[in-house]
Amino acid sequence: MTDLTTIGEIGLIERIRQATPPPLHSETVQGIGDDAAVFDWGNDYGLLATDMLVEGIHFDLGYVPLKHLGFKAVAVNVSDIAAMNGLPVQLTVSIGLSSRFPVEAVDELYEGIRAACAAYNVDLVGGDTTASRSGLILSISVLGKVPKDLVTYRSTAQPNDVICVTGDLGAAYLGLQLLEREKQVFLADPNMQPNLSEERSYLIQRQLRPDARTDIVHELHDLGIRPTAMIDVSDGLASELLHICRQSGTGAVIFDENIPIDDQTHLAADEFSISPVTAALNGGEDYELLFTVRPQEFDKLANNARITAIGYLTADPKQIILATKAGQQTPIRAQGWENFMK
Amino acid sequence: MTDLTTIGEIGLIERIRQATPPPLHSETVQGIGDDAAVFDWGNDYGLLATDMLVEGIHFDLGYVPLKHLGFKAVAVNVSDIAAMNGLPVQLTVSIGLSSRFPVEAVDELYEGIRAACAAYNVDLVGGDTTASRSGLILSISVLGKVPKDLVTYRSTAQPNDVICVTGDLGAAYLGLQLLEREKQVFLADPNMQPNLSEERSYLIQRQLRPDARTDIVHELHDLGIRPTAMIDVSDGLASELLHICRQSGTGAVIFDENIPIDDQTHLAADEFSISPVTAALNGGEDYELLFTVRPQEFDKLANNARITAIGYLTADPKQIILATKAGQQTPIRAQGWENFMK
Numbered sequence: 001m002t003d004l005t006t007i008g009e010i011g012l013i014e015r016i017r018q019a020t021p022p023p024l025h026s027e028t029v030q031g032i033g034d035d036a037a038v039f040d041w042g043n044d045y046g047l048l049a050t051d052m053l054v055e056g057i058h059f060d061l062g063y064v065p066l067k068h069l070g071f072k073a074v075a076v077n078v079s080d081i082a083a084m085n086g087l088p089v090q091l092t093v094s095i096g097l098s099s100r101f102p103v104e105a106v107d108e109l110y111e112g113i114r115a116a117c118a119a120y121n122v123d124l125v126g127g128d129t130t131a132s133r134s135g136l137i138l139s140i141s142v143l144g145k146v147p148k149d150l151v152t153y154r155s156t157a158q159p160n161d162v163i164c165v166t167g168d169l170g171a172a173y174l175g176l177q178l179l180e181r182e183k184q185v186f187l188a189d190p191n192m193q194p195n196l197s198e199e200r201s202y203l204i205q206r207q208l209r210p211d212a213r214t215d216i217v218h219e220l221h222d223l224g225i226r227p228t229a230m231i232d233v234s235d236g237l238a239s240e241l242l243h244i245c246r247q248s249g250t251g252a253v254i255f256d257e258n259i260p261i262d263d264q265t266h267l268a269a270d271e272f273s274i275s276p277v278t279a280a281l282n283g284g285e286d287y288e289l290l291f292t293v294r295p296q297e298f299d300k301l302a303n304n305a306r307i308t309a310i311g312y313l314t315a316d317p318k319q320i321i322l323a324t325k326a327g328q329q330t331p332i333r334a335q336g337w338e339n340f341m342k
Numbered sequence: 343m344t345d346l347t348t349i350g351e352i353g354l355i356e357r358i359r360q361a362t363p364p365p366l367h368s369e370t371v372q373g374i375g376d377d378a379a380v381f382d383w384g385n386d387y388g389l390l391a392t393d394m395l396v397e398g399i400h401f402d403l404g405y406v407p408l409k410h411l412g413f414k415a416v417a418v419n420v421s422d423i424a425a426m427n428g429l430p431v432q433l434t435v436s437i438g439l440s441s442r443f444p445v446e447a448v449d450e451l452y453e454g455i456r457a458a459c460a461a462y463n464v465d466l467v468g469g470d471t472t473a474s475r476s477g478l479i480l481s482i483s484v485l486g487k488v489p490k491d492l493v494t495y496r497s498t499a500q501p502n503d504v505i506c507v508t509g510d511l512g513a514a515y516l517g518l519q520l521l522e523r524e525k526q527v528f529l530a531d532p533n534m535q536p537n538l539s540e541e542r543s544y545l546i547q548r549q550l551r552p553d554a555r556t557d558i559v560h561e562l563h564d565l566g567i568r569p570t571a572m573i574d575v576s577d578g579l580a581s582e583l584l585h586i587c588r589q590s591g592t593g594a595v596i597f598d599e600n601i602p603i604d605d606q607t608h609l610a611a612d613e614f615s616i617s618p619v620t621a622a623l624n625g626g627e628d629y630e631l632l633f634t635v636r637p638q639e640f641d642k643l644a645n646n647a648r649i650t651a652i653g654y655l656t657a658d659p660k661q662i663i664l665a666t667k668a669g670q671q672t673p674i675r676a677q678g679w680e681n682f683m684k
Contacts, residue, residue: 032466032468048485050468054438054479096394099347102346125374126373130400137396
């Protein structure tokens with residue numbers, strides 16, 4: 001018997017992918033192996049993505065309000081559709097509930113789900129409700145669409161492409177550290193007041209209520225830009241960059257000083273004695289978009305404050321490198337590739 | 343605070359449905375409230391259904407082989423598509439796994455999933471894998487299609503329609519009773535040999551590895567028959583008949599002697615001192631199709647050994663009646679409507 005930890009989550013997905021036979025239906029364009037499956041529905045490509053969130057693994061109801069959880073559960077699924085350069089259309093929500101949840105808790109959760117559906121222009125069309133022996137389970141599936149000539153995979157990047165990332169990275173991870181610390185303080189002394197001041201609000205918000213970057217998808221469509229590859233940053237920049245490089249057969253160089261990191265992230269990283277670059281590389285849950293564009297296309301994006309160029313792809317798939325200000329080059333590894341967690 | 347048990351699962355779904363705003367996208371034809379959501383994709387209607395299975399609630403790995411569980415998890419989802427008179431095309435599988443599961447267990451589960459995908463002509467196109475604190479969680483979503491003029495809802499039945507059911511009912515429930523009894527015997531004395539003889543094999547198979555009735559869907563399409571309403575029998579005949587009647591605004595009379603029940607089901611029901619009709623009405627998990635057709639259409643089906651007429655719909659929505667051989671009439675209630683379980 002082989003322990004799951006020996007092959008890790010990525011190894012498990014790869015094992016499942018390899019054992020899956022080729023599609024029976026010609027309309028199935030892309031199966032396992034990207035942020036969403038892709039179907040040929042005539043005018044557009046259809047997209048289907050799904051994500052499961054389990055209490056005690058993905059969230060702690062000790063500090064996660066149910067309304068925010070509902071919003072986040074939708075946002076992380078919509079983010080998978082955005083990562084294909086697509087926009088969401090419909091979604092289903094399945095929930096497993098243990099008996100400790102009252103009806104009002106379900107109401108709160110769905111309030112957040114409906115708020116996210118309104119924000120991302122998605123129809124809630126179904127789902128399943130069931131009992132659970134151990135807390136809350138959420139499983140969401142989302143259908144989306146993308147014009148055929150704009151669909152963006154992980155596997156189609158090329159050497160010399162510019163590596164771009166939206167927004168900033170690492171904040172969601174430091175938000176989690178702050179929430180975890182306050183929880184420990186509270187558990188030690190329930191009379192303590194939480195120390196989550198205004199200047200931390202961005203980090204907390206990034207952790208509790210992340211936004212899917214459908215705004216960037218609209219912008220790419222408007223500019224007529226099809227990235228050469230795209231993925232959303234759910235497990236950290238390192239893991240996502242490795243996915244693009246492995247699936248495209250390229251190497252990469254990224255520059256640590258170019259990685260966009262918010263001032264609040266810097267401050268909190270200092271306080272927790274964490275390198276902010278490490279938080280960006282391995283923290284995860286930022287739900288920004290990591291994408292690559294041909295160098296000649298990048299001009300159209302160069303002045304966009306929401307997009308930062310952090311490096312470029314190279315021809316040698318063995319060289320995936322973080323270059324530091326001091327001229328040091330270190331190979332990029334990803335935590336998510338070894339552990340079965342998250 | 344309101345306990346979930348006070349509104350029940352059906353009450354909870356109704357509460358969610360009522361709070362859901364009308365669709366934003368004109369292609370969303372049907373949202374919450376049927377076996378699958380329905381989308382206008384041009385030539386055909388698209389269908390999306392989803393089901394969550396939780397260890398300790400829906401299955402007991404003490405006697406459910408993982409391979410059968412994988413098959414069943416796919417079959418119950420495909421059954422939802424069949425209930426719309428549609429056929430499945432693609433599906434995603436999300437699994438939550440606690441650390442006690444080795445890689446080989448996941449292999450076995452997927453062996454069953456792949457077998458079902460081959461049996462029902464579906465492409466496995468994605469999913470999610472995650473850790474779980476408490477056993478196995480399976481969440482499957484399935485996409486299907488149906489010609490627009492054949493889509494079948496729950497809400498469009500009419501008085502005088504003939505009520506039909508496929509296959510036979512109650513066997514899955516008695517299979518479960520047998521498996522539960524053998525488990526108790528085994529727990530009391532691990533040296534005991536299981537008493538699951540050949541003449542019980544049908545009941546065990548109906549519980550462990552039910553079949554979705556896509557064969558009936560093909561037959562209905564071939565005969566050019568569009569049922570006036572259809573639903574799959576997952577929670578028991580009573581519950582499903584109430585759904586059709588409530589959503590169509592009709593009453594119903596069914597005849598207990600007409601309910602198709604296998605000989606093995608009769609024998610085992612005797613042994614457990616259960617009425618076989620009660621097993622059919624409230625047992626659930628048969629995954630047969632319950633549908634209604636116009637009386638003049640029924641002739642085309644009358645000689646089909648896989649389909650049984652069990653009664654007819656009436657105009658008074660308050661009269662949903664089981665008529666016994668002895669001339670007694672008793673109102674039909676459904677367990678699933680009161681309890682929050684399953």
